[in-house]
Amino acid sequence: MSIVVQVPQDDPEASLGTAEGPRAKTLSFFDLSMTVEQGKDQKPKPLLNNVWGSVEASSLTCIMGPSGAGKSSLLNVIAGRMQSTKTLKIDGTILVGGAKIDPVEFKRNIAYVMQDDAISPTSTVREALTFSASLRLGGGKSKDEIAEIVNKMIADLGLQSCADTFVGGELIKGISGGERKRTSIGVELITDPSLVFLDEPTSGLDSYSAYKIVELLKALSHQGRCTIMCTIHQPSSEIFLLFDNCIMLKSGFVSYGGPVSGMADKFSACGFPVPPNTNLADHAMWITQMESVNTLKDKGLIMACPEKAPSNPETLTDSSERTATTWTQFKWLLWREGQATKRDKAALIGRFGITIFLNTLFGIIFKGAGSKDDTVGSNFGDHFGAMTMVFISSMFGAAQPTLLAFPAQRPIFLREYSTGTYSIMPYVLSKIMFELPMALAQNVVQWAVVYNLIEFRANFILITLTSFALGVTSASVAALLGSAVADIKTATELLPLVLVPQLLFAGFFIRTDSIPEFIRWAQHLCSLKYAMNIAILVEFDDDMCDESDGNLALCRGMREANGVETNLVGFYIGVLVALFVAFRVGGALLLMSKAKTVF
Ligand SMILES: Nc1ncnc2c1ncn2[C@@H]1O[C@H](COP(=O)(O)OP(=O)(O)OP(=O)(O)O)[C@@H](O)[C@H]1O
DSSP: OOEEEEOOOOOOHHHHHOOOOOOOOOOOEEEEEEEEEOOOOOOOOOEEEEEEEOOTTEEEEEESSSSTHHHHHHHHHHOOOOOOEEEEEEEEEEEETEEEEEEGGGGGGGGEEESSSSOOOTTTTTHHHHHHHHHHHHHHSSSHHHHHHHHHHHHHTTTTGGGBOOOOSSSSSOOOHHHHEEEEEEEETTOOOHHHHHHHHSTOOHHHHHHHHHHHHHHHHHTTTTEEEHHHSOHHHHTTTTOOOEEETTTTEEEEEEGGGGGHHHHHHTTOOOTTTTTTHHHHHHHHHSOHHHHHHHHSSSSSOOOOOOSOOOOOOOOOOOOOHHHHHHHHHHHHHHHHHOOHHHHHHHHHHHHHHHHHHHHHTTTTTTTTOOOOOHHHHHHHHHHHHHHHHHHHHHHHHHHHHHHHHHHHHHHHHHSSOOOHHHHHHHHHHHHHHHHHHHHHHHHHHHHHHOOOSSSSHHHHHHHHHHHHHHHHHHHHHHHOOOSSHHHHHHHHHHHHHHHHHHHSSSOOSSSSSHGGGGGGHHHHHHHHHHHHHHSSSSSOOGGGTHHHHHHHHHHHHHHGGGGHHHHHHHHHHHHHHHHHHHHHHHHHHHHHOOO
């Protein structure tokens, strides 16, 4: 790909630093093309065809066109968020001001606001902005300076009345859609970018909120803070006339590129006058949609780029380091994770409520199953069944909350990671730092409920720690699964696929030496098997069993059938730790690869 993005040559540092005041830059692009390979015997499909456009600094531009015309593709290519790949070829020249830059390096000066507002639902507006400012403006700013920047941003965005309200989401009540969009804009604008791109900023908003958002974008651009470009669907007249420029696309061709004020005349001159009392945007959309590319070419609406790209522009990179240290990232992520855990009361109550309810039920059903007192009438089958049920519930109890939370957190991670807000290590560590104590607390509650009711024989601490190890390893499996899929529904459907096979390989229903040899290896991926091996040793060891009622022989038989050996406890613990780490690393790698292809 030979895309170049340029910044002014006269004062490059001023244009790249954290300058206060006007930073907006002109933006022009020439002959942008994008084609996608379609398979061996098919011709590559063109998605963008010699697209061109030029917008002045501090202006507000919309990209319009029928569905599938290439609006998002164009926005993503200009924003440097789409690069050439094996199957996707991108070509063309993009100029910012006048000097060439590396689009990846220049990313810090470009803000991109996604269509879906991916902001932590348990943060307040002020906290979301402070989080972004603290991590993206570098370590050089004091707390007071950050607070001042955030307060100014809140005022600029008109968010004073909801500054300390939760952003909210599906499960937590929060600010309105328009306020959430403003917050998303603020989170990106806080880095003082030269160029701001927004994908459908008005989608899902009522007409008044949509108007207020575009009005805000106009004010921000006209203040000289940045040059703004966004895609938009069917704007009302009032909204459309707020834009300075419009780029209209038809099947990847430019059918209009210029000021909104000159659009009606251009359409008239090409034989498509705007009927009286008609919204110009609707008229332009209608014509673009109705007429074929050839007709629009013949009529002079679709035309080649009127200018040539300058040859050999100078290259400039933005080497300014604005990312906070890993330690700062970790502290902020930990803080946000703590707030999320504390504030999502429904999730907390659900998690511990279900644990208490299920384990009370186990306690009632298996009451005294582990008792050594012959008069209670316990037997080996009930005793082992009780242990199995408690362990299975520990496995699902830890995996479920992680899995349910993950798809909601995933888009937030993808946005923040791809904008360089933090790196993967502090993110994963901050998650684990909260998951471990939560899982421990859940297991302590679980065993506190069942231990005496069922009269388990193992040491309370040992058995609790074993089920805790199982819980956190299962949560890692859930994190891996959550990293792979985008929505809660798919994740929930896939959970049994990952956890139920564990039951088959754990040795409860079938001896592991009876499993067909070609698939027996899979037992080594099962955390439940290793946790049960340890549990068998601490609960069903020789000195825990009673020779007189035949339990000793049953215990020994079970240990033998499942290959459980007393001297391998260290190995079983090691395998659990290794599985925990492997699933976590796998999940992190998957997330990182998703972040690269998110746009
Ligand atoms: N990476 C890709 N590989 C293959 N086809 C793609 C790719 N990206 C986009 N397309 C196709 O290119 C066309 C333009 O897509 P794009 O999302 O840019 O259109 P759009 O105008 O933003 O549409 P909408 O308004 O429906 O969001 C569509 O037909 C889309 O399916």
